[in-house]
Amino acid sequence: MRFPTVTSPHTERPNSVTWTMLWVIIALVPGSIAMIWYFGWGILINMLLASLVAVAGEAAVLKLRSRPVMPAVGDLSAVVTALLFALAVPPLLPWWLTVLGVGFAIIVVKHMYGGIGYNPFNPAMAGYVLLLISYPVEMTAWLPPRMINEQVLGLGQTLSVIFTGTLPAGLDWDAITMATPLDTMRTQLDLNIMISEIRLSPLWGDFGGMGWEWVGNWFLLGGLFLLYKRVISWHIPVAMLVVLLSIAMLFHALDQETHPFGLFHIFSGGTLLGAFFIATDPVSACTTRKGQLIYGACIGVLIFVIRTWGGYPDAVAFAVLLMNMAAPTIDYYTQPRVFGHGP
């Protein structure tokens, strides 16, 4: 009898890229729902629009590169990129900016470098930064969380704002948008306002921005789920969060009036989303265990530095992209001790 020749191992494989990505998407669910809850339909619309653009863009590029479309699109990595992008941008971002950002992420950042596995930069963050630099006004026009929002927009209104730019009658942009807590914190600090005064604003919750802190909690939950499922390892998020928290606490201890307390950094902006979902993107991060600790720690430092002294309100995207560049070098110098080799 004849049999096919197949390479070893002859086992049922426990992992697949599709499943990995699927777990990430599932882990994003609680945080996403929280964001939709606090910031309205825009978040959901952005998520759907971005996913559509990402998948279509990827399929188109693959066609152009004459590569098989299905396996690559089916791995869901484009969807993950799209979702991370959508969760990072303001809820009422004009549709064409989402298309531009995601298109850039997928077509340029991912596929110009050869597609999944070859991109040195995190595509979602590269797309985000491109928009932030080119369209700073649109990219910082956030909504207030629903508890303090007097103008909650319905689904139809949101669609019309995103796709036609028409605001509901009687409203203008200034009336409905609001800077993020992080943004507010830094602009007011720049005006030499004391933190004790800044914190009197209703924008603040118990340890971060109102609403934001809960979004952070839900992303944290998703992250813990990923750790539990062993989709990510603890090294990057733990190193990043511990370092960021320690530095922030140190500065806060030195001067309580110009440095917000430590947890504020953890529960504001994209810190928790970044720690568990963005910095852990395997393709662009470090791959050795020691390297991951260094990588995470450096992101933590950079986030603090950029938030405190840099020119942009949030820093996760910049910090991640900067460390993406350093990742190969870090990997090279942090190779583990091989069995049977001296220390």
Next chain:
Amino acid sequence: MHYPSTHKTTHRLHRFHGGLHLPDNKAQSTGRPVRQALVPELLILPLQQHIGAIAKPLVSAGDHVLKGQMIAAPQGLISAPVHAASSGVVVGIEDRPIPHPSGLSAPCILIRTDGEDRWCELPEPIGDVNAINPDTLRARIRDAGIVGMGGAAFPTSVKVNPGREQPIDTLVINGAECEPYITCDDMLMRERAGRVVAGVAVLRQLVEAEKCLIGIEDNKPDAIAAMTQAVKDIGLDQTTVVTIPTHYPSGGEKQLIKVLTGLEVPSEGIPARIGIVCHNVGTAAAVADAVLEGKPLISRLLTLTGQGIAEPCNLEVLVGTPVSELIRRAGGYTNAASRLILGGPMMGFTLPDDQVPVTKASNCLLVAGVGEAPDPGPAAPCIRCGECAKVCPANLLPQQMYWYARAKDLEKVQEYNLFDCIECGCCSHVCPSHIPLVQYYRYAKQESWALDLEKHKSEHARHRHEARQERLARLEAEKKARLKKKKAALKKKPTAAGTSADPKKAAIDAALKRAAEKKAQLAEKGVKPENTQQLTEAQQRQVDAADARRKAARPAEPPADAAAVETEQQDG
């Protein structure tokens, strides 16, 4: 799965990095006792079933042979003889497909059996091992054709040869059998523990080890109990049966040594460098047969299992029996049969058809059903997730090695310690992109060896050339010196000092010359001076095979059939 441990041990265990907890799938084949396989009509005995030089036939077509008769003799130090597994008539010596990942054919002796299964006259059993000269014992082991039976097939007589600077402190006996599905060592220990331990005693005597550790995974409680009892019965002192956790690949030689002793075999070194020698339980039993009964290695235990086999079991099979006959003995194929694998699921390779014979090193025939080994589909790009590094027992960075192996940057792959890879398959198993990583490493190893050899050859050619130039220059100088001396002698009478210097110098020159010639001779054979001879021979074989294949067709991609690199690494 948790196994109740029947044997409490105080022995301190150690861990190695990575590894996998795999479903062990062993129960299927341990349900019934070991049975005897039938004598096949035709025995196909490959002349090379071991690492080292191929054996030389001692018989020719038409000869009548008896069971146990040596039909091919070893050539050189690292080699092993082949014996007739049953009585019959030699019907030919020709190339036949052998169990090899690429379906190679190699010279085999074919015996049509006569059904009488008549033994030849066997050498005298050696009763008291202590009273006998160790060299005689070693010769007995060599003449019995014993090779490492855990899969490596390295001639055992070489491995029990001291003459090393490093005295052996510990004999490690590998009964871990860490690969899923395989149970022949388990059954051997359960049913013939006394035989195994008797062999252990002989091996220990030979390597002069102070103590002995027998490592068995905790999913084999019966084997552990039987072995512990046998050690007690025979009264072997300083010998401990150690229960180790079931954790693939704890049966890898280096991993087992680490688990049992905490010591790491140095990279590219052999265990003897740290005072350890490691043998498989099957080898120990074969040694006992050879020494205590005079029987050569002509049969072994083999596991037949998987959803594709009707009655999974263990058989005692004659070396040289075609696979198809054994499958028949195990009830034949089921409808599920989709893959024929020699060895276990992790390190075994597929056989294209079942006409090949089993050899001394074959331990398992796994006929996998579709559900057991589903096709993982085409490989996707590496997403650098690091899963592979997490499970690598050698603590390598498989993703980096893959990257460079793919780019054919052999230097870089080696920089990432390609040669420390034991090809255990853990990385491929967990890779979410389903990249056949091990395949790439085998390929890179072969390419590196081939390159090394070329470099090697040119280097030796250069050395040879230099040696020649030197010799010529020296001869020239000597001639000149003699002439000068002659002239001087003509002028004045030779002094005593002058005459005594000359023969001394000549003697030195002669010695130098001899040394240079010897070096050149070695170089011709391709022997690396600084390396151990064993490795070089094994490598040489690999390289030759790789060369031949490359000549046949230069593969663009790492070949799907990259030969199993059987160094002394994986013994379980």
